[in-house]
Amino acid sequence: MVLFGDFLVKAMLLAAGMGQRMLPLTADCPKPLLTVRGVTLIEHHLLNLKAAGITEVVVNAAYLAHKIVEFCGDGSQWGLNLKVSTEPEPLETAGGIIRALPLLGDVPFMVVNADIWCPFPFQTLFHQVLPRAGAHLVLTRNPAHNPNGDFSLSSYELVELPSKEALTYTGIAVFHHDFFSGVAPGKRPLKPLLDAAIASKLVTGERWNGPWEDIGTPERLDALRTRFWESG
Numbered sequence: 001m002v003l004f005g006d007f008l009v010k011a012m013l014l015a016a017g018m019g020q021r022m023l024p025l026t027a028d029c030p031k032p033l034l035t036v037r038g039v040t041l042i043e044h045h046l047l048n049l050k051a052a053g054i055t056e057v058v059v060n061a062a063y064l065a066h067k068i069v070e071f072c073g074d075g076s077q078w079g080l081n082l083k084v085s086t087e088p089e090p091l092e093t094a095g096g097i098i099r100a101l102p103l104l105g106d107v108p109f110m111v112v113n114a115d116i117w118c119p120f121p122f123q124t125l126f127h128q129v130l131p132r133a134g135a136h137l138v139l140t141r142n143p144a145h146n147p148n149g150d151f152s153l154s155s156y157e158l159v160e161l162p163s164k165e166a167l168t169y170t171g172i173a174v175f176h177h178d179f180f181s182g183v184a185p186g187k188r189p190l191k192p193l194l195d196a197a198i199a200s201k202l203v204t205g206e207r208w209n210g211p212w213e214d215i216g217t218p219e220r221l222d223a224l225r226t227r228f229w230e231s232g
Contacts (some may be wrong), residue, residue: 009054009126010104012097013045014171016062016090017116021217030064032069032114034221040071041215042114046078049112052122055080058103059114060096062087069133093190098180106177113171117224118212125174133178134202135194139167140212145220151198151205159203162193170212 003096026034032042039047042059050059057080061068065086077080085100099110108130110122120138128136130222137159142149149166151159179197197203213224 006092009110010056010058010107010124011049011054011110012058012060012100012104013042013112014060014094014096015042015068016060016065016087017115018090020061022215022221023064025218025221026063028064028097030061030067031215033067036117036224037182038220041117042068042071043078045112045114046072046075046080046082046167048119049122050078050080051153053111054122057082058181059083060085060087060091060100061103062090062096089187091185091187094180094183094188094193095186095191097175098183098185098188099170099181101177103117103204104177108174108176111173111175113214114214116171117215118170118172118208119210120172120208120212122172128174130174130176130204131202132176133181133197134176134204135179135197136174137194137205138170138172138208139205140170140208142166142168143214145214145216151194153205153207157204158196158201159194159205161198167207170208171214172208178229202224 002131015032019026022031033040036094059072061084069084072082072084085103149162150169152163152166154160215221
């Protein structure tokens with residue numbers, strides 16, 4: 001059992017989106033169930049979470065939700081205690097998290113986009129100290145499809161709005177439960193909430209220099225598969 005301070009670490013995998021740009025691959029398959037070297041994108045994260053000692057996991061699902069539910073089950077095949085938060089329609093990132101809050105409890109929790117590929121060592125986040133109602137983001141170098149980045153890091157590891165030294169948000173973060181306090185449920189993007197918290201200096205961050213891929217198009221998926229093939 002892994003603790004975040006005095007609390008059990010929980011993680012949420014975001015797996016509700018349709019993956020419009022991935023068509024036709026996602027016509028009958030949720031994007032997190034696409035595979036690289038025979039392993040689905042979502043299982044890649046489940047295995048990494050288990051390796052880090054995180055066994056309490058919540059997954060949200062909307063598009064072809066039954067396939068996510070069927071694939072994940074109760075998580076026991078990976079030694080996890082897994083619950084699926086289903087949505088009547090994709091509620092975007094903040095909306096999906098808010099809907100799942102009853103399953104996540106009232107302590108800090110990790111959030112990971114299920115449609116990325118990244119061997120990030122989740123255990124390095126365990127001792128992260130968050131401001132109340134704050135967040136901690138993992139950022140990385142800008143890929144070709146996002147050359148201007150999303151956020152910048154100050155010398156004090158505070159996240160700032162993008163400048164010349166902007167980096168890209170990996171989709172890996174830790175949120176204080178109170179980050180979402182007072183936000184009404186429904187379809188809500190995360191960016192406005194992050195921008196407001198950044199303005200209040202409530203968001204810290206770190207840079208990840210390891211491998212990271214946002215599987216946003218069939219071409220990016222093919223490139224990642226090719227890289228694995230070439231590396232053996």
